[in-house]
Structures are given as structure tokens and as C-alpha cells.
Amino acid sequence: MNTVAKNNSALGLIFTFLGGLLLLFIIAPVAGMYLNTTSAGLTETIGDDAVRSSVWLSLWTSMAATMLFSLLAIPLAYILARKNFPLKNVVNGIIDLPIIIPHSAAGIAVLGIVTRNSLLGKAADLVGLKFIGSPAGIIVAMAFVSIPFLINAARDGFAAVPERYEKTALTMGASPARAFFTISLPLAWRSILSGLILMWGRGMSEFGAVIIVAYNPQTAPVLIFERFTSYGLKYSVPAAVVFVTVCLVLFIIFRLVKKKINA
Amino acid sequence: MLDVKNISMAVGNFKLSEINFNVEKGEYFVILGLSGVGKSLLLETIAGLRSPDSGKIFLRGKDIAKEKIQNLNISIVYQDSVLFPHKNVYENIAYPLKSRKAKGIKEKVHRFAEITGIADKLERKPSTLSGGEIQRAALARSLASGSDIFLLDEPLSALDSKSAFELRALFRKLNREGITIIHVTHSYEEAVSLATRIGIMEEGKLVHVDTPSEIFRHPRSEFVAHFVGIKNFLKGNLKEGSGAQLKEFALNGISISVLTDIEDGEAFLMISPDEISISNKPEESSSRNHFKGVIKDIAPARIGIDVTVDIGIDIVSVITSNSLNELDLSIGKTVWINFKASSCKIYK
CATH class of the missing domain: 3.40.50.300 (P-loop containing nucleotide triphosphate hydrolases)
Structure with missing residues (x-):
């Protein structure tokens, strides 16, 4: 017994050390960025209208992308969790496609479907909506790259709900819609919420696809990039710190909310 | 309803x-x-x-x-x-x-x-x-x-x-x-x-x-x-036999003589384990059924000892511990089982 405990403690030490290295790898660059920012520079950046509007734009477009596309993603996730159909694996593969293709390529792909010559572009034109260089385009680009996170999480969530609850609900006089909204959706909600947070976070931080569809108006990642290429590291760091801080605060709030729901 | x-x-x-x-x-x-x-x-x-x-x-x-x-x-x-x-x-x-x-x-x-x-x-x-x-x-x-x-x-x-x-x-x-x-x-x-x-x-x-x-x-x-504790329960086919009311019950290539007036066709057969005797040699008696088989299992029962003999199908006989010792029975040993045609309960 002692030998086993000894070996385990040695393994535990090695794993803790390796894990610690990894945590340092994540924390160090972010912490370094904060340490390299002066309070004067930070105050000036916060007062900068362009920075403030870019952060706000990133926030609301990513939220909008998450909310709008969740209306399509959650039903699809439910179908994928519950139904078997030909080429289901292909559909699952297609959903993961935005994760593996380079995001600049994703931007070009999105640009192809939202230009004025495309079907979607023409239809949008009719109602006076334009995608290129507009929040609508940003929302589409963000949704394209971040939707797999929501679909995958929601699908796993629905799959973890025993189908028997839904069947019982049906025999209890519930319509399929009532069974979905009162049984399946609440029971899968934790996973769906995780997916929503991941999708929102991924969309908010998106740079590659967004810059191709809409250089202006500038989202925070585009603004940070622009400051870096135009003025150098010194001017881009405060803007990055402001955006990262906003993201962190929101991320912590969402994590706390999720923890409360899970409890 | x-x-x-x-x-x-x-x-x-x-x-x-x-x-x-x-x-x-x-x-x-x-x-x-x-x-x-x-x-x-x-x-x-x-x-x-x-x-x-x-x-x-x-x-x-x-x-x-x-x-x-x-x-x-x-x-x-x-x-x-x-x-x-x-x-x-x-x-x-x-x-x-x-x-x-x-x-x-x-x-x-x-x-x-x-x-x-x-x-x-x-x-x-x-x-x-x-x-x-x-x-x-x-x-x-x-x-x-x-x-x-x-x-x-x-x-x-x-x-x-x-x-x-x-x-x-x-x-x-x-x-x-x-x-x-x-x-x-x-x-x-x-x-x-x-x-x-x-x-x-x-x-x-x-x-x-x-x-x-x-x-x-x-x-x-x-x-x-x-x-319900029935140990020898068999499903097979009842056919004409060699005498009046003496019929053949066939399953798995085995033919069991049974005394019944039930008509031919698919039927069920039950034999109580205490109606089956075990011997080391073919037994000369009034029993119509004698089968050679190998002992597959010996287990204490509520009363007596259950001996399972594989004759192509598993048949359970209940014997006393004295018989077990006298016949020197053990798993793997070849023995004969014997039972009367009238011990076989047949129903449709």
C-alpha cells in the first residue's frame, strides 16, 4: 500500500508541475500585458471614443450573433441528438468545419455569401440591410466561426437527457413542443448555457473573419490590430488591456451564473 | 379494451x-x-x-x-x-x-x-x-x-x-x-x-x-x-410408438418412450428427478428408457443430491448420498440413466 501511495504522490507531483507550467503559459502573457501598461495610458485609452465604441460593438454583435443563431443551432442540436438519418456523420463533420478552416478563409467564404451579388446580399438589399462593412456582416462572420461550439455543447446536452423523460411527458398528455420546452430544454440547459458562453466568447474575440467582412466599423480585435500595425506595440497594449479586462469580467460573471444554475 | x-x-x-x-x-x-x-x-x-x-x-x-x-x-x-x-x-x-x-x-x-x-x-x-x-x-x-x-x-x-x-x-x-x-x-x-x-x-x-x-x-x-422447480422439462414431438399408448417423444436426436393417450404432434414432457435412477451398467428392469451419458454436475438439493447427466440433453436425477458413494459417481464419469415410460408426464 505504501509503495502505491508513494508512486501516486510522485506522479501527482510531476503532473502538478506540468500543469503549473501550462497555467503559467496562459497567465504570463496576459499578466505581462497588464504589467506593461501605465495607468496614464490606460486612462487615456478608456477615454478614447474609438476604443469604447469598438468594445461595445464587439460586445453587442457577439451577443446578437449568439442569440440569433441559437434559434437555429438548438433545434439542429436536438435533431442530431435524437434522430438517426442518412449522412448524419457528414452533417456532424460539416458543423465542425468552421473550427478547422483558417478564419481568414472563413471570412472570405462568408464574404462570398453576403456580397451584393449573392442571393442573401440581394435579399438583404431589398429590405435596406447591408452586410459588408456593417454590424450585420460582423454578426454573420462571428456566428460562422463560433456556431460549432454551441451546436456541439447543446447536442451533447440533449443526448445526455434520457429519452424516456420525453416519452413519459408525451403519455402525460404533453404535445411534442411542450415536452421539448418543459422537459428536454430545461434538462439540457446547463450544456446549452456552456455552449452559449463559449459561442459568445469565441465570437467576441474573432478577428480573422471579421476583418475581411467588415474592417469598419471596427470591433475591438480589429482596432487592437490596427493600433499595433499603425502605431506599434506601445499603443496597442492599453487597448488590448481594456478589451481583455471587459472580456474577463464578463467571463467571470457568466461562470458564476452558470455555477449558480448548476448548484 | x-x-x-x-x-x-x-x-x-x-x-x-x-x-x-x-x-x-x-x-x-x-x-x-x-x-x-x-x-x-x-x-x-x-x-x-x-x-x-x-x-x-x-x-x-x-x-x-x-x-x-x-x-x-x-x-x-x-x-x-x-x-x-x-x-x-x-x-x-x-x-x-x-x-x-x-x-x-x-x-x-x-x-x-x-x-x-x-x-x-x-x-x-x-x-x-x-x-x-x-x-x-x-x-x-x-x-x-x-x-x-x-x-x-x-x-x-x-x-x-x-x-x-x-x-x-x-x-x-x-x-x-x-x-x-x-x-x-x-x-x-x-x-x-x-x-x-x-x-x-x-x-x-x-x-x-x-x-x-x-x-x-x-x-x-x-x-x-x-x-416452479421442474427440473426435467422438454419440448419435442410426439409420434406413434411400438405399442398401444406407448409412443415416442423425439427431441435432439433422442427418442424417449412415453405412455400416453395424447395425440401426436408438438408436446411437452416432464419427468420428476426422483423417478430417474442412475446405474453404472445398463439396467435390466421394467423401465423402457435407458440412456448412456456423462455426469455434468453434482449438487446438493433441498432433499438428496441432484446429478445432471448429459445424454444429448441434460437430465437431472435426484439420488441419496449413499447411492452417490456406492456408485462412486463423479463429474465426467459415464453412467446410465433409467426411467419408466409411465413416469413421463405429457401434455400439449
């Missing part, structure tokens, strides 16, 4: 083949079978949750395939995943009432909870209830759904014996009050204590439907024979 006609279907490893039975209003029908024979699949099909590949189910004279599940008034209670875990007992019982937009929900929930003995746990979440309490709450919810047929899927299998005993009484009470119950189980005791009729299910087939006394007096399956 319920007519199941020629249902066949295959889902994954489970298969149902040409299931036929009917259940009258107020009956307590138990489907008895080992785990994995398709009992739950049959229940889901009756509830309209699965469509059979062929065959039809008529409920109150109507084809259930043409009705919406929520309008069938059949309630299913599963063995696990019974109550909605995110709702407390009150909300679970209220669920069907809300689905049907009933009035006086609060009063009804309390009334059904009183009937099933769960009224003091209405605020509790399912995760804090015992197995028996979960089943009681599920029954209250089924009552609230207004169903007059309850489909119970192994409802007692996860319960301690005291809870199971109390719930059996509750099932009987509900049945007396007019609820038709179809209950699937692998427990012989459950079936005997509850059923007005039993259907025996084997490998996706309903092989025997009858009253409990008839099912166990004349078993038609090894499964049932085993339950």
Missing part, C-alpha cells in the same frame, strides 16, 4: 415476433420474461411510442397508429428515469394536469398524492426520494394523467422487499378501483401475486398466455418450468 394483433418489430438487438394478446378492462396482465427479451419494447409499442414493423394495436376499438400519443390515455412508468428530475413531486404530479389544462390542479394533486401515499413529500425533488416513494409519485402522476391503463416497466425491481410488498398492495388497490394494469417483470413472485393473467415472453415471442394457476401447472417454457 386492448387488442395486440400480430406485432413484429426489430430495434437494435431486441426483436418482437408476432405478438398476440388482448387485455380486458380492469385486468391485471403481467408479462413475465427474463431481462432482454423485449418486454420494455413491447410496452413502448403499446403506449404508441414506437411503431411496429407489422401488426396493429387496437385500444378501445381504435387503431392506436391513427391516434396522437398524448390522446391515447395510456400511462407508462419506467423502471428508471421515472420522475422528471428538475421538478419536485408536486410539479411532477401536476404536469399532466397542466398539459391538459385541467382545473383545480392543486386539489387534484393532493388527492392523487393521498391515494398513493406520497402527500407528505410534495415539495421534495426526486433525487431525495427512495425508490418506493419515486414509484408512488409516478403512480400519482399517472392517475393525474387520467389514464385508465397503466404500463408498469419492472416497477419493483430496484426496491427493497418491504417497499416492494407495500407497492404491490398499492398496485392491487389501483387495479381494484378500475385501473387496467399491464406490468412487465422478470419476477415470478411478482407475477403470481398480482396477475389475473400472465403472458410468458421468450426471445421476443409471447409463448403462453393464461391464468397464473394454469401457466404454472402446465408450463410451456423452460423458463417457467425452472420457476
Whole structure:
């Protein structure tokens, strides 16, 4: 017994050390960025209208992308969790496609479907909506790259709900819609919420696809990039710190909310 | 009330083949079978949750395939995943009432909870209830759904014996009050204590439907024979033999002489283990049946010692420990078994 405990403690030490290295790898660059920012520079950046509007734009477009596309993603996730159909694996593969293709390529792909010559572009034109260089385009680009996170999480969530609850609900006089909204959706909600947070976070931080569809108006990642290429590291760091801080605060709030729901 | 006609279907490893039975209003029908024979699949099909590949189910004279599940008034209670875990007992019982937009929900929930003995746990979440309490709450919810047929899927299998005993009484009470119950189980005791009729299910087939006394007096399956302690239960073909009323019962390439006036064809044979003798050499006696075989197992029985001899089929003989020692019997030894044609009980 002692030998086993000894070996385990040695393994535990090695794993803790390796894990610690990894945590340092994540924390160090972010912490370094904060340490390299002066309070004067930070105050000036916060007062900068362009920075403030870019952060706000990133926030609301990513939220909008998450909310709008969740209306399509959650039903699809439910179908994928519950139904078997030909080429289901292909559909699952297609959903993961935005994760593996380079995001600049994703931007070009999105640009192809939202230009004025495309079907979607023409239809949008009719109602006076334009995608290129507009929040609508940003929302589409963000949704394209971040939707797999929501679909995958929601699908796993629905799959973890025993189908028997839904069947019982049906025999209890519930319509399929009532069974979905009162049984399946609440029971899968934790996973769906995780997916929503991941999708929102991924969309908010998106740079590659967004810059191709809409250089202006500038989202925070585009603004940070622009400051870096135009003025150098010194001017881009405060803007990055402001955006990262906003993201962190929101991320912590969402994590706390999720923890409360899970409890 | 319920007519199941020629249902066949295959889902994954489970298969149902040409299931036929009917259940009258107020009956307590138990489907008895080992785990994995398709009992739950049959229940889901009756509830309209699965469509059979062929065959039809008529409920109150109507084809259930043409009705919406929520309008069938059949309630299913599963063995696990019974109550909605995110709702407390009150909300679970209220669920069907809300689905049907009933009035006086609060009063009804309390009334059904009183009937099933769960009224003091209405605020509790399912995760804090015992197995028996979960089943009681599920029954209250089924009552609230207004169903007059309850489909119970192994409802007692996860319960301690005291809870199971109390719930059996509750099932009987509900049945007396007019609820038709179809209950699937692998427990012989459950079936005997509850059923007005039993259907025996084997490998996706309903092989025997009858009253409990008839099912166990004349078993038609090894499964049932085993339950009632019949050790030599054989299914074979009865053919003309060499003399008047002396016939041949054939199975697995073996021919057993039997004394019977039952007509030829498929039949069942039972031989009591105490009617079978074992010898080291072919026995010269009035017995018509002598078979050479190898001892496969020797095990103490409630009275005497069970010796299983493989003669192409397994035959169990019960002998005394004195005989075991005198004949020097051991596993793997070749012996002869002997029994009279008149010891063989034949029935159709």
C-alpha cells in the first residue's frame, strides 16, 4: 500500500508541475500585458471614443450573433441528438468545419455569401440591410466561426437527457413542443448555457473573419490590430488591456451564473 | 379494451415476433420474461411510442397508429428515469394536469398524492426520494394523467422487499378501483401475486398466455418450468410408438418412450428427478428408457443430491448420498440413466 501511495504522490507531483507550467503559459502573457501598461495610458485609452465604441460593438454583435443563431443551432442540436438519418456523420463533420478552416478563409467564404451579388446580399438589399462593412456582416462572420461550439455543447446536452423523460411527458398528455420546452430544454440547459458562453466568447474575440467582412466599423480585435500595425506595440497594449479586462469580467460573471444554475 | 394483433418489430438487438394478446378492462396482465427479451419494447409499442414493423394495436376499438400519443390515455412508468428530475413531486404530479389544462390542479394533486401515499413529500425533488416513494409519485402522476391503463416497466425491481410488498398492495388497490394494469417483470413472485393473467415472453415471442394457476401447472417454457422447480422439462414431438399408448417423444436426436393417450404432434414432457435412477451398467428392469451419458454436475438439493447427466440433453436425477458413494459417481464419469415410460408426464 505504501509503495502505491508513494508512486501516486510522485506522479501527482510531476503532473502538478506540468500543469503549473501550462497555467503559467496562459497567465504570463496576459499578466505581462497588464504589467506593461501605465495607468496614464490606460486612462487615456478608456477615454478614447474609438476604443469604447469598438468594445461595445464587439460586445453587442457577439451577443446578437449568439442569440440569433441559437434559434437555429438548438433545434439542429436536438435533431442530431435524437434522430438517426442518412449522412448524419457528414452533417456532424460539416458543423465542425468552421473550427478547422483558417478564419481568414472563413471570412472570405462568408464574404462570398453576403456580397451584393449573392442571393442573401440581394435579399438583404431589398429590405435596406447591408452586410459588408456593417454590424450585420460582423454578426454573420462571428456566428460562422463560433456556431460549432454551441451546436456541439447543446447536442451533447440533449443526448445526455434520457429519452424516456420525453416519452413519459408525451403519455402525460404533453404535445411534442411542450415536452421539448418543459422537459428536454430545461434538462439540457446547463450544456446549452456552456455552449452559449463559449459561442459568445469565441465570437467576441474573432478577428480573422471579421476583418475581411467588415474592417469598419471596427470591433475591438480589429482596432487592437490596427493600433499595433499603425502605431506599434506601445499603443496597442492599453487597448488590448481594456478589451481583455471587459472580456474577463464578463467571463467571470457568466461562470458564476452558470455555477449558480448548476448548484 | 386492448387488442395486440400480430406485432413484429426489430430495434437494435431486441426483436418482437408476432405478438398476440388482448387485455380486458380492469385486468391485471403481467408479462413475465427474463431481462432482454423485449418486454420494455413491447410496452413502448403499446403506449404508441414506437411503431411496429407489422401488426396493429387496437385500444378501445381504435387503431392506436391513427391516434396522437398524448390522446391515447395510456400511462407508462419506467423502471428508471421515472420522475422528471428538475421538478419536485408536486410539479411532477401536476404536469399532466397542466398539459391538459385541467382545473383545480392543486386539489387534484393532493388527492392523487393521498391515494398513493406520497402527500407528505410534495415539495421534495426526486433525487431525495427512495425508490418506493419515486414509484408512488409516478403512480400519482399517472392517475393525474387520467389514464385508465397503466404500463408498469419492472416497477419493483430496484426496491427493497418491504417497499416492494407495500407497492404491490398499492398496485392491487389501483387495479381494484378500475385501473387496467399491464406490468412487465422478470419476477415470478411478482407475477403470481398480482396477475389475473400472465403472458410468458421468450426471445421476443409471447409463448403462453393464461391464468397464473394454469401457466404454472402446465408450463410451456423452460423458463417457467425452472420457476416452479421442474427440473426435467422438454419440448419435442410426439409420434406413434411400438405399442398401444406407448409412443415416442423425439427431441435432439433422442427418442424417449412415453405412455400416453395424447395425440401426436408438438408436446411437452416432464419427468420428476426422483423417478430417474442412475446405474453404472445398463439396467435390466421394467423401465423402457435407458440412456448412456456423462455426469455434468453434482449438487446438493433441498432433499438428496441432484446429478445432471448429459445424454444429448441434460437430465437431472435426484439420488441419496449413499447411492452417490456406492456408485462412486463423479463429474465426467459415464453412467446410465433409467426411467419408466409411465413416469413421463405429457401434455400439449
